[in-house]
Amino acid sequence: MLPLLIIILLTGGIAAGIIAYWNQAACRWLSLITVVVDFAIILFIWIEEGLSMTLTDSWLRDSHIPWIPSFGISFHLALDGLSLLMLVLTFFLGILAVLISWKEIQYRVGFFHFNLLWVLAGITGVFLTMDLFLFYFFWEVMLIPMYFLIGIWGHENRQYAAYKFFIFTQASGLLMLLAILGLYFIHGEQTGIYSFDYFALLNTTLSPDTARWLMLGFLAAFIVKLPVVPLHTWLPDAHTEAPTAGSLLLAGLLLKTGAYGLIRFVIPLFPSAAQSIAPWAMLLGVVGILYGAIQAYSQTDFKRLVAYTSVSHMGFIMLGVFSFNELATQGVVMQMITHGISTGALFILAGILYERIHTRDITQMGGLWSKVPFMGVAAMVFVMASLGLPGLGNFVAEFLILVGSWQANQPLTILATAGLVVATAYSLRIMQKVYLGSSMQGYILTDLSLREKLILVPMCIVIIWLGLFPQQVINTARSTVANTMHAGNHATIHQKQDQEEVPNTSAFNTERREP
C-alpha cells in the first residue's frame, strides 16, 4: 500500500508529462486525479486506523523491500500517526496546487505537472521512509523538480532564487549525509550489522561528543529547510519567485519536512545530545520568531512578506521541538499542519491577485475589499490565522507550543509570546495595504471564480475546523509524540545514571517491522 502512494505519483507525473503533448486539459485532469487518488487512499487508511489507534501500537503500516543489501539499505516505508497527518496535508495541498495552476500555468504544462507530481512523490517518500539512506535519497529527489518549478515558471528573478534554494538545501543535505554515514559506521562497528534502518540505528550507543557532531549534521539539513535564522535567506527569495503552486508546496510541505526530520530523527536518534543543545536551539527558534516578524513588517512584496512570516512561524517549531514535552510537541505537529494551510492560502491569495493585477507590490494595492469582498473575507481568515487568533488552527498550535515551552524555558517563552504582538503588526499590515484603505490604482478585477472558491473555501473550513475540533489530529499524532518524548526522557534518565550502559529495551516497538 505504501509504495503504491509514491508509485502512483511517479507514474502519474510521467504520464501527465507525456499526455500534455496532445492535450493540456487532459494533463491537468490526470494530475488532479492522481493526487486525488492518493488523497483518497490516505484518507481511507486514516479512517480505517483512526478508530483503533492506541499508544502501544504506533506503526500502522510497514513495507520492507531490500534494495542495496551490501550497504544494508532497504526500501523501508512505514506509517505512523505523524506520517499519516503529514501525508494527508501533502495530498490536500497537492490537490490545491494542481487546481491553482489550472489557469496560471500556460507554458510547458506537461513538464510543469511532471515536476509538481514528482515533488509530491519526493515529499511523500520523505514522510514515509524508515531507512536513512532512502530518506536522504527522497530528501534530494524532492529538490530537483522544485528547482525546476521555481526556475522555469517563477517570476522575474527566478534563476537567482532557484540557485539559492538549491544550493542551500543541497549543502545542508550533504552534511546530513555525512552524519548518516557516520552513524551507520559507528553502529556497524558496534554491532557488526551494517544497516541504514531507522529502528536499528535507534539503539546506537554514542559518546556525547560523537553524538553532538552527528546530531549537528542532521540538524543542519533540518534547520536550513525549516528554516532557522540565520540560515533562512534562501526562503524569501524562493517563496517570492516561485509560481503560486511552488510557493504553496514550499511553504506548506517542504518546510514541514524539516520539522518532521527534527521530530522523527534528531530527537529519537540523539536524545541526550539534543537535550544538551536545547537551550541554544530554543534561542534560535525565538530569534527566528522575532526576526522573521520584524522582517515581515517592512516588506512591500506580498509574497516576500508572507515568506518572512513563515520564518517567524517556523521559529515556533524550533521552540516547541526542543522543549521536550508532549504539549509542545503536539503543538509542533499542529503548527506544521496549520501553517501549511494558512500560509499556503496567503500565497494562493497573492497568486490570485497577481493574476489579476500583475503586481506583488502591496504599496500598489489598497482598497480591494470593495471590489473583491469574497477574497477579502478569505484573506481576513488567513491573516487572522497567521496572527494566531483563537478559533483558528494556528492558535491551538501556538498555544500548545508556548504552554509546553514555558515548562522548559521561561524567558524564551516570554520573548516568543511577545512575537505574537509583532505578528499582529505585520498581519494587519497585509489587510491594511491590500484590502483596506482606498484604492489608488483603478484596477478592474473580478472576485473569485468558482475554481478559486473551490480552493479557498476548503482551506477556510479546514483552518476553522482545526481551530475548533483539533482533537482528532492530536489523537492521531499522540503515539508518535509519546514515543519521541519517551526517547527524550529516556535520555534524561540516562544522563542521570552517569553513562551506564544503555538498556536493551528501546522506546520503539521494533518487532513489527519484521515481515
Next chain:
Amino acid sequence: MKTLPIESGLLLAGVLFTLGLISVLVRRNIIFMLISVEIMLNAAGLAFIVAGSRWAQADGQVMFIFILTMAAAEVSVGLALILQIYHHLKTLDSDAADRMNG
C-alpha cells in the same frame, strides 16, 4: 675495473635533466622547447643506464632503447604539429599559441 660511483652518474643525469627543464622554461620557440624536452628524456635515459650498470642488469639499457623509440615517435608527431602551427600562426613563438585561455 674501477668504475665511477653511481652518484656521480646520477648527478650528471640530474644536471642534464635540470638543464633541459630550465631551457623548456626559458625558450619560447616551440622547436627549442621540444628539443629541451628531448634532453630531459635523454637525461632520464642516462639515469637508467647508470642504474642498470649499478645492478649489472640489462634492464636499464632496454629502458633506454624504449625511451629513444618513444622520443622519436614523439618528435615526429611534434614536428608535424609544429608545421601546422607555423602554418596557422606564421610564427613558432609558443606564447603566441594562447588563443585558448580562461
Next chain:
Amino acid sequence: MLNSLWLIPTFPFLGALILVLVGSRLSRQVAARIGAGSVGLAALLTMAVGYDFLNSGVGAYQYTAWNWFDVAGLSTSFAFYLDPLSLIFIFVITFVGFLIHIYSVEFMKEDEGFARFFAYLNLFVCSMLILVLADNLVLLYLGWEGVGLCSYLLIGFWYSEAKNGYAARKAFIITRVGDTAMAIGLFMLFSIFHTLNIQDILTQAPQVWVAGTSMAVVIAFLLLGGAVGKSAQLPLQTWLPDAMAGPSPVSALIHAATMVTAGVYLITRMHTIYELAPLAQLWVGIIGAVTLLLAGCSALTQFDLKRVLAYSTISQIGYMFLAMGVGAWSSAVFHFMIHAFFKALLFLGAGAVIMALHHEHDMFRMGGLKNKLPVIYWTFLIGAASLAALPFVTAGFYSKDQILWLAWAGEKGNVWFFLAALTGAFITAIYTFRMVFITFFGKAKTQVSHVPGKRITIPLVVLSILSVFGGFIELPHTLGHFTLFSDFLSLLLPSVSLREGVESSEWILQGIAGLLALTGVYMAYVFYIRSPRISDEIKSSTYVLHQFWLQGWNVDALYNFLFVRPFVYISTLNKNDVIDKFYTMLVRATEFFNGVFVKTQSGILRWYVMGIVVGAILIITISLFVQP
C-alpha cells in the same frame, strides 16, 4: 431552560455566519432582521435562562458543548459556566446589545456595508458572550481575542479611509500587548495548577498559595496586563480615543458598554488570586485612580464629542478598577452595569447628534440642538446626569457613591484613593456638562439634516429609563439600605469589610460627593453658558497644558518615540536582510578566487610548464622534509 445556555452565543454566531456567507445578496430588511433578531433572541433567551437560574437556586450551572483539545493534562473544552456574575454580564451584553442593534438598523441604513456591519456586530456579541461564559481560561481567551478582532473590524469599518484603518490596527496591537501578558499568565497558571479551568484554579489557589506569594503576585500582574489592555487603562489606554473612528453604535456597544469592561470581568472573575496577591490588588487600585484622573483631565479639553465620551469611558473604568483595588467587587460590577446603560445611552445620543449634523464630530460646531432634537436632548441629559452622578435621582450616583465610600472606608481603601475618586467625580461633572452645554445650548452652528426616527429614539428612551432607575436596586445604608444587587453576588464575591470607626461618616461623604457634582455642573454652566469668555481665557492662559491634555498627556507621542518608530526604523533599515549579505559575501569571495585562478589559465604553454615545475618542487620538498 438552563441547558439551552449554549444557544445564547450560538444565535448571534449563526446570525454572523449567515450574514458573512450570503449577506451581500440579502436585502437590507432581511439582513437587519437576521442581525438584530439573532441578538434579540439571545436577549430573550437570557431572560428565560436567568429566570430559571434564579428559581433553580443552584449557585452555578455548567454546560459542556464539546472537548476542545486535550493534551498531556491540558484539557479544555467548549464549556459554558453560568453564575450570578456571568448572568449579569450576559444580561447587559444581550440586552444593551439588542438595543444597539435596533438603533444601528436606522443609523447604518444608508451604508453600503450594511450586512457586513451586522455580521461583525453579531460576531462581536457572540465572542463577548463566550468570553463571559467561558468555563476555562483558554475559551475565555478565545472570546477575548474574538472581541478584539471584532473591535478591529468595526473600528476600521469605514475602511476606505486610511486613518480608520490605522486606528483599528492600533487598537488591535495595543490590546494584543496586554493579551500577551495575559497569555503568559495562563502558561504560569497551567504550570502551577495543571489545569486552566477557572473554577478549579479558584478553588485550588488558596490551598496552594498563602497570601502574598510572589507567584500569585506575578500571575495577578500578568492578568492585570491583559485587563488594562482590553479596558484601556494606564499604560495601554491610548487606543480607545482613536477607536472612535468606528460607527457610533460600535462605540456604544464595544467601546463603552461591553468589551472595554472585559478587564473588569477578568479581574473580578479571578478575584481569589488578587486577594492572594495584595500588592497586585493595590496596583489595580492605583492604576484605576491614576487613570480616572488623567482621562478626566483629557476629557475636559476635547472638542470631538465622541472623544470626550471615550476619555470619560476610560475614566469610568478607572473607577471600576479602583473599586476592585479596594476589594469592592460587587461595586465594580454594579458600576459596570450602570455605566453600560448610561454610556451606551450617551454614545447613541452622540451618534444621533452626529448623524443629524452630517457627520460633524466637533462640539464647537454644534450647539442649540436642545429644541431641534428634543428626544435626544432629554435622553442625553439623563445620561449625562447619570455620568456626572447627580445626587439621588440618577443611577450613576448610587453606583459611584458606593465606590467613593469604599475607597475611603474599605479595609484596603485609603485617603488617596478617596481623594482621587472625589476629584475625578468633580472633573466628571465639569466635562460632562461642558459637553452638554456646548452641544445642546447656545447658537446653532450647523443645520440639522436628519431627524432620527423611532428605531433610534426607542433605544435611547429605554436606556435613559435604565440610567435612572437601574440605580435603585442597590441603595446605600443611609438611603434605604436596599441591597438586591450585592446580595445576588454575595455568594460569589466577598463583600468589603470596613475599617473601624468609619461607619458614621458615610452620609458626610455622600454629601460632599453630591455637592461636588453639583458644583461641577455649576462651573460648567458658568464657563460655557454664562460667560464663555472665562473658558477661553483659561484655555489660552494654559495653552500648553491644554494641548497636553488634549493629546491625552502625549502618551501617544511617547509610545511612538519609544516603540513604534524604533521598530519601524529597524524593520525598514533591515528590509533587505543583513544576514543575506553574509552569504553574498561568501559568493563574492568565491568569485574573487575564481578571478585569481582564471588568471593562471593564461593559455601560455611556458606558464603551464612552470605550473608543473612548481608542483614537482613542492611535492619533492614535502616528501623530503615531512618525514614520518
Next chain:
Amino acid sequence: MTIYDMISLAPLWILSSAAILIFFSISIKRNHKVIFVITVLSLMADFAFVSTYSIHHLHSIEPLLVIDGFGVFNIGLILLTTLVVTLISYAYFEQREERKEEYYILMILAALGAIMLVISKHFVSLFLGLEILSVSLYALIAYLRKRERSDEAGIKYLILAAFSSAFLLFGMALVYATTGSMEFAGIAAWITRAHEMPVMVITGFGMMIVGIGFKLGIVPFHMWAPDVYEGSPAPVTAFIATVSKGGMIALLVRFFNTLNGYQYTTFMLVFTILAIASMFIGNILALRQNNVKRLLAYSSIAHLGYVLVAFLAGEKLGMEAVIFYLVAYFITTLGAFGILATLSDKDRDAELLEDYRGLLWKRPLTAIVFSAMLLSLAGIPLTAGFVGKFYVIAAGIHTHRWLLVIILVINSVIGLYYYIKLIAVMFDQKQEPRPSQDLHPLVYIVSSVTMAILVLSLFWIGVNPEGMMTLIRSVL
C-alpha cells in the same frame, strides 16, 4: 612466454590486429562505414573475449604484466568506453570532410596503451603503455587539422606530456637505481627490507607523482586540461576524460597497493594536498566558465579530486569506491560529451553556453539526457553519480578522513552552481535557440541509441547499484 600467456594476452592481440587490419583496409579503399564497422566489431569481440575471463583468474606474464580480476575489469571498462567513444565518433566525423579513417586506428592504439597500463606491474610495461596512449592522443587531439585550435591543443599536450613523462622516467630511474628492481613487487620487497626510505627513493616517487598527476590532470598539473578539452574533437575529449585518466587511476591503485603506500604518511600527505587543491581549484575555476568543454575540464579536475578522496580512504571500501566512482564518472562523461558531439556542427563544437540556451524546448530529449548527465556529475539522486559520491563519502568516513570528506561536501556545493547554471540555460524560456545545422536522422541513430543506453545505465546504476557493487567487490 607460453601459449597460455599468449592466450591471456588475447585482448591486446585482437586490438593490435584490428589496427593493422584497418591500416590495410584504408590502403585498399577509404570507406568510413566499413572502417567504423571493423572497429566496432573488433572492440566488441575483444570485450566478448575478456568477459569470458573468470574474475578469480590471476595470471602473471613475467615480469611485465599481470592479468587479474582488477585488470580484467578495467580492460572491460576501457573497451566499453572506447566502444562508446567510437559510436559517438561516427556521426561526429561523418559530417566532416577530413580524412576520418585513421582516427579509428589511433583510437584503437590509444585503447591498447590504456589496457597495457592497467595490467602492467613493471616500469617498462608502464612506460610502454603510457607512451602508446600518449602518442596516439597527440595525434587524436590535433586530428581535425582545419580547426585552428586543434594544433594548439595538440602541441600543448605534447610538450607537457613529454615533459611530465621525463619526470616520470627520471623518477623511475632513481627508484631503480636504489632498489635494483623495476617490478612493483620487487620495489615493495626492497622497501620493506630497508625499513627507512632513502632520499633517492623518495625523490623518485615524488617525480613519478608528477608524471602520474599530469595524466590525471590534478592540481597543480591540471593546466593543460581546459585547453586540450577545448581544442580536441568532442569524442577525443571524452576519451581523454575517461580512458586516459581512468587507466592512470587503475595503475596508481595497483602500484600504491603493491607498495602498501598507506603506511607512508608522507605520500598520504602529498596526495591529500593534491586532492584538496584539485577539488577547490577545479570547482572554483569552473564557476564562471562559459565554454562547456572547458567547464567540463575543470569539473573533471574536481572529480579526480573526489576520486583521490576515495583512493586515500583506502581499505577495501575505498578501492570499491574508486572503481565505482570511475564507472559512474565514465558513463556520465561519455554521456555529456556524446551530447556535445551530437549538437556540434561542421564548423565547431557546441561548446558555448549560448548554444544550449532553450535547448529543452527545441530538443527536449537531448536536453533531458544532458541534464541527467549534469545532475549525475553534481551527484543528485537517481543517477549513478549520486551513488558514486555516496560511495566515496562512505569510504572517507569509514576511515575517518573527515577533513577530506567535509571538503568534498563543500566542493559538491560549489560544483552544484555551475552544473545548475548549465541546466538553467537549457531550461531558459526566453530566447529561441540559434538555428542549427540540418540533422541527418539516420546518421544520428547510432549516437541516439548510444545515448539511450548511457542514460539508461546511468539511471539503472543510480537506482539499483547493487549489481555493479557486487561485481566490483568480486574483482577486488
